[in-house]
Amino acid sequence: MxxxxxxxxxxxxxxxxxxxxxxxxxxxxxxxxxxxxxxxxxxxxxxxxxxxxxxGLIELHTDHLEAHYIPRPKVFWDPVAAVVSYDGQLATSGITTVLDSLRVWREEGAEEVDGQAAALADAIAAAREADLLRADHFLHLRCEIPMPSVIEEATELVGRPDVRLMSLMDHTPGQRQFRDEGKLRDYYRGKGGGKTDAELDVLFEKRFAYQKAYAADNLRAIVTLAQQHGIPLASHDDTTEENVADAVRHRVSVAEFPTTMEAARGLHQVGIGILMGAPNVVRGGSHSGNIAAVDLAQEGLLDILSSDCIPSSLLMAALQLPRRVPAIDAASAVRTVTKAPAEAVGLSDRGxxxxxxxxxxxxxxxxxxxxxxxxxxxxxxxxx
Missing domain, CATH: 2.30.40.10 (Urease, subunit C, domain 1)
Structure with a gap:
């Protein structure tokens, strides 16, 4: 340095x-x-x-850390070394503040999506303590609401001083991001060496059972936990008017990746900031077949961009926005990756x-x- x-x-x-x-x-x-x-x-x-x-760019939701920690199915890298490698890629992509999105759930039979949240949070803290990090790191706890252990895991992490955001997620097949169950099947076929349809049938039935047994109580508990600790909440993949009403009831600050124009308009009307993926802008559409970020931007419904799984996409998308949406000037586009995300999580000293x-x-x-x-x-x- x-x-x-x-x-x-x-x-x-x-x-x-x-x-x-x-x-x-x-x-x-x-x-x-x-x-x-x-x-x-x-x-x-x-x-x-x-x-x-x-x-410097400010990133609220990156799914990129796990790729450094688990570079191949069931292959675990040294966690601190993984954090340092990941941090270097963020910094050279222009990201100076990041909320590391840690998956707070474990699921038997789907180990490749387990977040290892506690191990990674400890590794981030160790790297910070050793002055190994280029970017300023905070934590974003991605809480998969139907999972049986989500309350226990979130409770263990929520007291850390670097937790800045918690998101309410539910990837049960047939709703939100994966209303088209076939898209979720495609996702799992490409993970961990691929799963057969018979294996996915078993996994999905388990997901349905988890949602029925745990989701309602877990949702109330996670919302209460966030509010008790003064941590902003994000909704995830809002799709319907009912989803928007839930976001309002839970006092959500940021809506990550709404999947329909209907939901985005409803969120905007009640003052909830809308976050979309920068890869969606660069590619010209959603990999899941949902609403395109540029379509939301043209309607004035895009507030924040996130690099999601590709750190370099954040800067690329911001600088492409004015060309794709002429009503957005360069300064406004850059705000979606600097000032707006900073304000969304209370980082008033930067952006x-x-x-x-x-x-x-x-x-x-x-x-x-x-x-x-x-x-x-x-x-x-x-x-x-």
């Missing part, structure tokens, strides 16, 4: 929360933004060569270029419309 208490960067496009300075400069001291402006920098400065300087904010910054070069992250600073320290 290269440290510097005073840095001035000039000859850059400065991406502010409400507009872009086409050619300007920015000054940093003691980890904070102290000044910025148009034209030439006053005095000596680092030459950005016309690249963009923007706030925009403004005097007094943390100097979490990235330098981005555009080559043939592909963004390349050239430099990353966290609190004024060069980390990539």
């Amino acid at each position: 290269t440290t510097s208490s005073d840095t001035v960067i000039g000859n850059a496009g400065i991406v502010l929360a409400d507009h872009v300075i086409e050619r300007g400069w920015i000054a940093v001291a003691d980890g904070r933004i102290v000044e910025f402006g148009e034209g030439n920098a006053p005095g000596a400065s680092q030459d950005a060569g016309g690249d963009l300087i923007m706030p 925009e270029i403004a005097v007094g904010k943390r100097a979490d910054l990235i330098r981005v070069h555009l080559a043939r419309d592909l963004p390349v992250v050239r430099s990353v600073w966290r609190e004024g320290h060069r980390v990539a």
